[in-house]
Amino acid sequence: MEVEKIQRVPSYKMLAEALVQNILDGRLKVGDALPTEAVLCDSFGVNRSTVREGVRLLEEAGMLLRNGKKLLITHPSREQLGAQVQRAMVLKEVRIEELWEGLFILDPALAELAALRRTEAAVEALAANVKATEEALDRGDPVVQLDIEFHSLVAEAADNHALLVAREPLGRLLFPAFDVVMTKVGSAGDRLLTAHTAIFEAIRKKDAAGARKWMEKHIQDFKRGYEVAGVDMRTPVVQVQKTSAAR
């Protein structure tokens, strides 16, 4: 009876899993070339089409980079990792208020850590972002991408890779949803710039309490903007940007 429960695993999946294991173990390192199809056929005792399908899975997972005819081992980017989770959140009809609540918990804590740990390079990256945001607002250009980037830079400065990867899809989904407020509430751009500037200054001065406090105010202000614009935060979030599946 138990035999019925056994799930067949296709051989291309087993091959992909075996290659992943080799990467996790460090036997295949970033920048190494993947062994040729012929070598893989030989090593695993499978045919060429199995090898090709297995390799395609690995490419899809962002673990291979095509360089001319060669395939090099690489690590998936934060964007690639986030794309799948992001899509799932849209599918599950996650509401804007849920994303907001998530960043209301995460971003003030990350701002505090950023103030304690930031490097000079992180300060420079934040300074450039704030300057670009100011210029974009002057020109009347959209600042959605700069807004996403600002919060990611703060998270990067906090130097916690687990949280950095975990929060990425939330930022990518929430900040584009703020566009509706930006177009309806005239002062929203100025308020955003004031907050980003204050958060940046606090991080630069290593003022952890100030960075947290300003980030908290800033995320609160997001909610206030929704209220002023008369938009319901219980609306399910929509996919604004292309996912990376077609790249």
Place this chain on the structure above:
Amino acid sequence: MEVEKIQRVPSYKMLAEALVQNILDGRLKVGDALPTEAVLCDSFGVNRSTVREGVRLLEEAGMLLRNGKKLLITHPSREQLGAQVQRAMVLKEVRIEELWEGLFILDPALAELAALRRTEAAVEALAANVKATEEALDRGDPVVQLDIEFHSLVAEAADNHALLVAREPLGRLLFPAFDVVMTKVGSAGDRLLTAHTAIFEAIRKKDAAGARKWMEKHIQDFKRGYEVAGVDMRTPVVQVQKTSAAR
């Protein structure tokens, strides 16, 4: 010159992306059968092998469920979504202290929300988990899976799907890493049970402050356990469980 920069997108990827878009738009709903290969060939003007490869990508992304000969639309599970992120964290050599810090920020906030929002069903699920943990400790069985589940149940009770998905890989990677403390520090099991019981009771009584405080203590205790066991939390985390890639 610019033409060189254009990236060719293989047709199976374009097909997969088009199907995803149909699912996101709600034209294909959960439980619907995927159109047959012949229909897909016709609708998209591609050949069978392209359709097969595109469909395989969708299956890989956890968006199709095989039911006999039929393929039904489904949403990826939290575990499937987490697997890719989890693997990336191992690849990036995320340290145990980074995971710990992530849950030190997230889990107390989630416990607080859980106390405010928990349903009767959530209370029952937590009660069953605490009871099973007590019995496993009595028998001297490992409680890693129950520990992961307890924290996931708290996150579920907080009723925020964005955070639920985001924190899953952190819990799945961190709690197994506690095994080393459990085997070295005799009192670790009792301390875990005391904390889980107190958190559960606070959530049951809708005591938000108590739930937060006990969860904070509990996650702090994790770090203390590492110190007592003399294990360095700067160690990169390892993949303890099989990823779902081979399922």
